[in-house]
Amino acid sequence: MRLEVEGPAGKSAVAALSLATVRGREAGLANHQMDTAQSAVVPGVRLRKSVATLTGADLAGLRAALVAMQGISDDRGYQHYAGIHGLPLPGYCVHHDAAGILGNLPAGPLFLPWHRAYLYFFELALQDAGQDATVALPWWDWTTDPAQPSEILAAYAMETASGQPNPLYQGPIVAIPDSQWEGERRTLTDDTGIDPGPLPAVTFRQPGALPAAPPGLPTPPEVKKALSSPSFVDFSQRIERIHDAVHVWVGGTMSEIPVAAYDPLFYAHHTMIDRLWWLWQLQHPGAGPPARYLNVPLPPFPSLTVGGTLDINGLGYEYALAEVPFVPAAQG
């Protein structure tokens, strides 16, 4: 695909091939092309790219920030953020379409907004820890043709990178009280056949190996069908089912809500889910969670409500397939 970008005032420019834009064109979403293309080059807006297209420098920056975040033991660190999702108690994540919020409204429509807020706060903490405002969460496009083997991308599957332990391969589990960890440890041992041992422990994966695992990762038609859902609630339910299947396929700690977020792969998986929500939003302008949900807060993130999560550009990020840097033409 040819991309022509004019740099501001004739200076050098960074051209971003927004996936939303590319996909938008494919889907005939002309009204959104300019919005997404412009937001992709707004200073300060971070680009979330596909894991598959990260450059060596992107990966090095991501890994350095993750290592720095894992080295922080207070509420700016990896343990704190991983723990928000599940253990230690209280766990805040919203999963499954259970009744019970605000006079028995189903909680299901909160799945996508809550996790968007979670990724937003995690990503800012990652940038802070790495002292690098360009670091952004990449997305793992797990869609796989059934004829191909399902697998985890090498960036997350390699035990080492540049001669060092790869922080994307596994994450530490440290800050859970023993009384809670022992219960989770028993469950993990029973369900996965692997005893992670006492704390400190590390996450582990069993791609496609659990008895309950789906036969493979989600297929493009499954995702396409979800994206064609006309209502937010229907889309949310479909995408949560796909999300659940990926967790169970990965296995190990990713297959248990209390400890899933300790695995760095969790964030690449959920960034993919968030991206699909954004693509759905672009295809369904004006559609979103039912109005009665918009003012619902998303604890423990007091500054965000459901309504506050709807515009990702307002949260300072954009989804891109790749980034193509241009250099200025020689001045004659």
Next chain:
Amino acid sequence: MRPYISKPAGLAPVDIGTGYHRADLVFDGVDHSAGSFALRVFFNNPDATDKTEVTGENGYAGAVYVFGHGGCFGDEGHCDPPVGRRAFDHRPPHQLIPAKMWIEVTDAIRELAQRQEQLVITVVPVVPGEVTQDSPVPFQKVSLVTYA
């Protein structure tokens, strides 16, 4: 967890209506408090087990993958969802309230309905270890719902 086998249900137009564009198999009250598991659904194959190959020939209709909470980590009562909800209670919902889940089965139902066949649903839990007959079914109700 033990398997669930339904009584035969009618699929004639009088039973499920006409003109529907979508049919879902809806599970109410799915227990997601323990480890992750799958529910495999087979149509008109009451002998299906977790060893049955998931093919159309065997009546396989799809699966629900339940991302589980992995057990209880609090003191006694911590993991018991409250019964009912008080007025003016704006706290977030208890995380272990049983869930509603579904799989879309439109094409399979259309095919069976055209033949006006009856439908027996077999739901096979796939869990670590053996499926036991003396434990509860991990959901409260399963229904076929059609939408116009």
